[in-house]
Amino acid sequence: MGFGGDLKYSHDALLKLQDWELRLLETVKKFMVMRVKSDKEYASTLQNLCNQVDKESACQLDYISNVSKSWLLVVQQTEQLSKIMKTHAEDLNSGPLHRLTMMIKDKQQVKKSFVGVHQQIEAEMYKVTKTELEKLKSSYRQLIKEVNFAKEKYKEAVAKGKETEKAKDRCEKATMKLHMLHNQYVLALKGAQLHQHQYYDTTLPLLLDSLQKMQEEMIKALKGILDEYSEITSLVTEEIVNVHKEIQTSVEQIDPNSEYNDFIDTHRSSEVVEQEIEFDTSLLEENENLQANEIMWNNLTAESLQVMLKTVIEELMQTQQTLLSKEELVLELEKKIEESSKTCEKKSDIVLLLSQKQALEELKQTVQQLRCSEAKFAAQKELLEQKVQENDGKEPPPVVNYEEDARSVTSMDKKDKVSRFDTIRHSIAGIIRSPKSMLGSSSFFDVISTTEKPLAEQDWYHGAIPRIEAQELLKQQGDFLVRESHGKPGEYVLSVFSDGQRRHFIIQYADNQYRFEGTGFPTIPQLIEHHYTTKQVITKKSGVVLLNPVIKDKKWVLNHEDVTLGELLGKGNFGEVYKGTLKDKTPVAIKTCKEDLPQELKIKFLSEARILKQYDHPNIVKLIGVCTQRQPIYIVMELVPGGDFLSFLRKKKDELKTKQLVKFSLDAASGMAYLESKNCIHSSPLLMSKPLADV
Known part of the structure; x- marks a missing residue:
């Protein structure tokens, strides 16, 4: 060929x-x-x-x-x-x-x-x-x-x-x-x-x-x-092969077991005798009635000791319950890590387990702290029980040389006694630190009812409002709110004003926990409450602290459950328009926003509601509220039963009298004059006007 x-x-x-x-x-x-x-x-x-x-x-x-x-x-x-x-x-x-x-x-x-x-x-x-x-x-x-x-x-x-x-x-x-x-x-x-x-x-x-x-x-x-x-x-x-062989040889010389031997030898700590913590007897120099290391039981402390004992017992029980659950978590995590280690195909896959191992070590530290708290509460309980049992059935002795104070106490009415008792009880609760506080939560007597509400009912949750609108609400240092992300529906964003600028943080969700970069919580309200009450920074890099929750304007906020969709009235640029009713049977018009619209169009959709919030005139269609707690977003407006004015005129043109048309013109002019006074220019004034009550 x-x-x-x-x-x-x-x-x-x-x-x-x-x-x-x-x-x-x-x-x-x-x-x-x-x-x-x-x-x-x-x-x-x-x-x-x-x-x-x-x-x-x-x-x-x-x-x-x-x-x-x-x-x-x-x-x-x-x-x-x-x-x-x-x-x-x-x-x-x-x-x-x-x-x-x-x-x-x-x-x-x-x-x-x-x-x-x-x-x-x-x-x-x-x-x-x-x-x-x-x-x-x-x-x-x-x-x-x-x-x-x-x-x-x-x-x-x-x-x-x-x-x-x-x-x-x-x-x-x-x-x-x-x-x-x-x-x-x-x-x-x-x-x-x-x-x-x-x-x-x-x-x-x-x-x-x-x-x-x-x-x-x-x-x-x-x-x-x-x-x-x-x-x-x-x-x-x-x-090139020789280069990589040299690198491999150098890596193989790393021995984790002996890596820190020289460091330990160089920086070995010298033996220091720890000073035993003792009662400072100098405190008693000017008072002979108090004794070092001795619980005082008398007519002034008897009731408070009972309260203190009860509190310590409750704290001890709660600590033991928490300790038991944490120890179970340690065992579960150790088992999980062991099973994951068996599936590692490469030596470097151990890196994938480091975060779990770190979590395990942190959990062990928490367990150790809880054990320390348990021992502390047990010792306090023993001291208190011993003193209470010693004096069981006895009349508390009066405090020597305090006759005037004793008379003052006996002359107090019942209400004052209760008030004083509450003061003592709360002081004790403050002294005896709850194990929850060690884990980043509130003390034993604190009740954080807001975290029990679902996210949509939180005052600082603003739903699917646009980023621009959220930024306008943040004005002072530490102002914050939570909103649904427009760019990534289903994700949530914390918006904060800090150091002269608006910052936005995606709330991470993994392993059924919400977090920023630290401790995770099962719900967003608990996460926000934790950072708000403890003033812990959102991220170490940002240094942002939550100070002032921005409360949503409840005047305009509606839940999706408050609105019932009815017949389809038509279609707009952003979605369908329906006839509907509120819970109180008020007829309304409901504009819906398609979930797959681009971000900029969703912002334009909500901007209409922002504008209508400013208007209140008999010839302008009124805004009733906005449903932004979840997708799809609704704008709920006053229902005009006769439809838009332009269509009404075209349909009834042969039936309308001159007097009616003049009245329509006056109403339309009144509505447009009002809009002009608000510096608003509308391309379709007849669609915004409402000259007739039945139109």
Whole structure:
């Protein structure tokens, strides 16, 4: 198989083949140029990384760290890799890329030469087999006509007997020209036949074979270029493999069990005798009636000791219950981590468990704190029970030398006693810290009723209001509200005014917990209440603290459950418009907003409600409320039973009297004047006006 034997009639295909190969070579060249650039940039990036690490390593530890030694070797080998990559990029540029550029020029010249020679032999072929033969055939036909004409003239001359010789001479000359041209045509035809055979059997195959030979030579050259490219860009060459072997060796030298031995030796703590916490007896220097480390039981403390004992017992029980649940969580998490460890396919997969292990350690710390609290409450309970049991059934003794105070106490009415008792009880509750407070919640006597409400009923939850409207509500340091995200429906956003700017935080939801970056809570109200009451920052980076909840305007807020959709009245730019009723059976018109609308259109939809909130006029359709607690958003408006005014006029135009039309005009003008006073321009005033009560 070959070009000369099989592609005699495939000239167009050959041209397309060469064009395609040239485009391919240009693509290969472009790819190599980008590879050279990429490798140089990669080498430069690696070098910059190494330089940066060198600067950051200026502050060295004062002990030997195996991790730092291994890391230093990793950096050194990375720098070596940078040099190798840079050298490869330069070799690629001066070698394969340079030769490919030369080859493309040669390829273009081969095509140009082939096209030129082919056009030349094709033109010669056409001239010999077409042009010259057609010219001879045309002359042939003309001479035949002339011979036939001369013969007719000769016959006429013989018949008349006039000028016979002259006519005969003309006939012979014409016949001679015809015969000579005939011979010329026969010779030319023979030459054309031979030329045609020569063209298809020798000349064209020779050209095509020559082209194939050059094509194959260039394929061979391209193969060599790509082979060199593959060799230069290979990432498994000996020098690169050695770099990574060095890195792997340095990593294997890291031993977690001995990593901190030198650090411990260097910074070993000296033994310090802890000072025992003792009762400060100096407090008793001016009072002889109080005794160190002794619970005082008398007529002033008897009742409070009972309350204190009850409180301590409750705190102890609650702490023990919390401790039990936390210990169960520890066991569950340990089991979960153990099971997850078995499924780790790679050594690095252990990273995926670090967050769980950290959570486990934090949980263990919490358990330890609870155990400490349990021991503290148990000890306090023992002291109190011992004192109460010692004096069970006895009359509390009066405090010596406090007769005046005793009389003052006995003269107090019952209401004052209750008030004083409450004061003592709350003081005790403040002294005895609840385990909940250790976990970031309120004390034992605090009742956070707001967290029991669902999110939609929280005063600071504003539903699906736009970001712009939320920002307008935030005016002072610490102002905050929660809203549904418009960009990501189903997610919730905390918007806060802090340090002169509005900040927006996505409330994260994972593992059935809501959080920002710290402790998680099962509900958003509990999360917000935690940050609001403890003043814990939302994120460490932002430093934002919640100070003032922005209360939603309940005048305009409606729940979706307060509205019942009825018949479809029509369709608007944002969604459908329905007739509906409120809970009190008030008929209303309800505009709905499609959930899949772009963010900017949802903002425009709600902007209509924001504008209507400002208006109160008998000839302007009134806003009743907005349902933004969830999707889809509703705008609830006063229902105009007769439909829009323009349609009413068109429908009733033949029935209306002049007096009615004048009244309509006055009402419309009144409504428009009111809008103008509010600096509002509406493109369809008839649709905004409400001239008739029954329209």
